[in-house]
Amino acid sequence: MIPKRFSINVLRQVGRRPTPARIRRSVAECRSLHQSPQTPPQRPSGSDSGRTKYARVAPVGLLVGGGIVASIFAIAQQFEDIEHEKLPASFDSDNRDPSLPRYRLADVRQHDASSPHPWIIYGDKVYDITDWVGAHPGGDVILRAAGGSVEPYWNIFSIHKSDHVREILEQYVIGYIDAADLVDGRPAADAIEDPFKEDPVRDPRLVTHTLKPRNAEPPNEELDRTFKTPNELFYVRNHMWVPVVEEAKADDHALEIELPDGETRRYTLAELKERFPTHKVTAVLQCSGSRRSDMTRQAGKTNGLQWGVGAISNAEWEGVRLADVLADAGLTVSDGTSSTRSGTAVSGKPDTNALHVQFSGLEAYGSSIPLTKAIDPRGDVLLAFGMNGQxxxxxxxxxxRAVVPGTVAARSVKWLNKIVVSDEESHSQWQRRDYKSFGPNEGANPNWDRAVSMQETPVTSAITAVWVGDCIRRGKVPWMSGSKLRGVGDASEKETTKEPVAVQGYAYSGGGRGIARVDISLDGGKTWDQAELVDDCSKPGACLGNKNWTWKRWRYVGQLPSLKGTELTKDAAGTKACTTLVVKATDDSYNSQPESHSGIYNARGNLATAWHRVRVCPDCKSDGKGTVWSTGKTYGCGFAKDEDRSGAVSPAPGSVIADGATRKN
Structure with a gap:
């Protein structure tokens, strides 16, 4: 019995003049039906214009009631109508899945960015990405590759070179490139323009995770050296290339605002500066993936950039309040005290609690925050044009850009050009999928709609530097005063069983919550002490804003457990005594960090906020007067590589990062 799907394709082709490409497809179709009649080929999504690519030449034998053999014979007869075009030698040796159709490159080129059903090529396969464009993390940027191969772009956008990206793409496969268009099994590569060629020059001290787009963090020794992170060392999180806006034309940059009733208002940057009061806010921005490599190390494989402890920075931002601009644009809402969720408050005005502010940037990135945060007089949300006085x-x-203090940095959209006040969250991938978190059991493909989008960040902390023994006595710790040094003794007076240790780091909590306490353990969590919190906000104007939006730097000086005793574990080689330092923070709402990443594990590796642990293995040598201890090696997230529980080796900061980028340790 002839399958219904094949019969329909036959009827579609009645009266069409055969071509070599169609004949080749017909042979493949017949071969497919003969070999695996129970497995019909996949069809592209979209309208009939996309589906007709599956139509085949109608074999005469079928039309007159003949069988498969007669159909193939009839196909062979049709070669007499062709001007002796030869099938490629590779046609007979095409051993690829016969259930999938073949497409000529000319077919694919018709499905370019202007087509309602865009296709791309990866390897020798063809993919209909119509349904992926809306869910693609880069939005419609992928349409640059439509009608051709996506590989030249992914060779530049190196972040795509991961298994989970290819697994997603495989959901959209519709066929193979015809063997006639393959050279050594692949279509000829097209030359493309590098969209990153105008990116700015970055500070060479940054630890680079990906080059294109650039994603990089400051090295530990620079991360919290100062309260405000220098602009050149502020961590870089880009999803695409950096948009080019000429400095001389910056004041002409336009921001469009759309209100719930559809009314729009347009402001230039010059208007924003002239018409609204300027405000300054000191605030941390932190990527939700900060310390993701720690979660990988401690709990299991995670998808995403393997950040160390440096996907966080602190700066003074200057701009105008978003609330002021929205009010000027004509936004009128309830006072926010309505308990309804209907979308309309008792006053008849839109319910503040039911609206969102969607941000869009020049490079296609989008995100949103609740309107209640946007217009909160103590929320300090800025449309910023200045950073650390520049x-x-x-x-x-x-x-x-938008600066939304106290939230994950994904909501502080850069290169801002449009704001929409809506009854829906942003539809972008970054709002609806990427920046959410799930239970440890839910895997890489959860029900994304079930989880709320990340907004305020939980409390976290990290160790950024460790010194031991003579490294402290010899003044290697930049923040230690003479009074603190008196407590550690000198080389001739020190005990031979204990050594001084100095540790520094940062702590931070979102939502405007301050840090109340930082706890330190020098023996893996058996005993605890409290770190000294650095009072960076004591100077007038240092911490601007209505709430605690900044990080809290901390310092600690203590004594390691006995270096000659049995309290310390040995390193992998069994030659050095090691101990594990642990830090955890508590904010002023008494939220504290979870002990382990296993309980908060999620496949995306978001919000890796468990206790930060680093393993310290001091060096010792004899100086003729006794044993002298120094810092030695420190292992863990943000430090030297060490074995993780998932079986992979976590990279040392910058030692060997993605794309061959390196950093000197």
Whole structure:
């Protein structure tokens, strides 16, 4: 019995003049039906214009009631109508899945960015990405590759070179490139323009995770050296290339605002500066993936950039309040005290609790925050054009960006050009999928709609530097005063069983919550002490804003457990005594960090906020007067590589990062 699907394709082709490409497809179709009649080929999504590519030449034998053999014979007869075009030698040796159709490159080129059903090529396969464009993390940027191969772009966008990206793409496969268009099994590569060629030059001290797009963090020794992170060392999180806005034309940069009733208002950057009061806010921005490599190390494989402890920085931002601009644009809402969720408050005005503010950037990134946060007089949400007393650097949003203190940095959209007040969250991938978290059991493909989007960040902390023994006595710790040094003794007076240790780091909590306490353990969590919190906000103007939006730097000086006793474990080689240092923070709402990443594990590796553990293995040598101890090696997230529980080796900061980028330790 002839399958219904094949019969329909036959009827579609009645009266069409055969071509070599169609004949080749017909042979493949017949071969497919003969070999695996129970497995019909996949069809592309979309309208009939996409589906007709599956139509085949109608074999005469079928039309007159003949069988498969007669059909193939009839196909062979049709070669007489062709001007002696030869099938490629590779046609007979095409051993690829016969259930999938073949497409000529000319077919694929018709499905370019202007087509309602865009296709791309990866390897020798063809993919209909119509349904993926809306869910693609880069939005419709993928349409640059439509009608051709995506590989030249993914060779530049190196972040795509991961198994989970290819697994997603395989959901959209519709066929193979015809063997006639393959050279050594692949279609000829097209030359493309590098969209990253105009990216700014970055500080060479940054630890680079991906080059294109650039994602990089400051090295530990620079991360919290100062309270405000220098602009050139502020961590860089880019999803695409940096948009080019000429400095001389920055004041002409336009921001469009759309209200719930559809009314729009347009402001230039010059208007924003002239018409609204300027405000300054000191605030941390932290990527939700900060310390993701720690979760990988402690709990299991995670998808995403394997950040160390440096996907966080602190700066003073200057701009105008978003609330002021929205009010000027004509937004009128309830006072926010309505308990309804209907979308309309008792006053008849839109319910503040039911609305969202969607941000869009020049490079296609989008995100949103609740309107209640946007117009909160104590929320300090800015449309920022300045950073640490200078114009925004290009990597950080020049000429205009949103700064949403106390939330994950994914909501502080850079290169801002549009704001929409809506009854829905942003539809972007970054709002609806990427920046959410799930239970440890839910895997890489959870029900994304079930989880709320991340907004305020939980409390976290990290160790950024460790010194031991003579490294402290010899003044290697930059923040230690003479009074603190008196407590550690000198080389001739020190005990031979214990050694001084100095540790520093940062702590931070979102939502405007301050840090109440930082606890330190020098023996893996058996005993605890409290770190000294650095009072960076004591100077006038240092911490601007209505709430605690900044990080809290901390310092600690103590004594390691006995270096000659049995309290310390040995390193992998069994030659050095090691101990594990642990830090955990508590905010002023008494939220504290979880002990382990296993309980908060999620496949995306978001919000890796468990206790930060580093393993310290001091060096010792004899100086003729006794044993002298020094810092030696420190292992863990943000430090030297060490074995993780998932079986992979975590990279040392910058030692060997993605794309061959390196950093000197």
């Amino acid at each position: 114009p925004l650097p290009r990597d950080h949003g020049f000429p205009l």
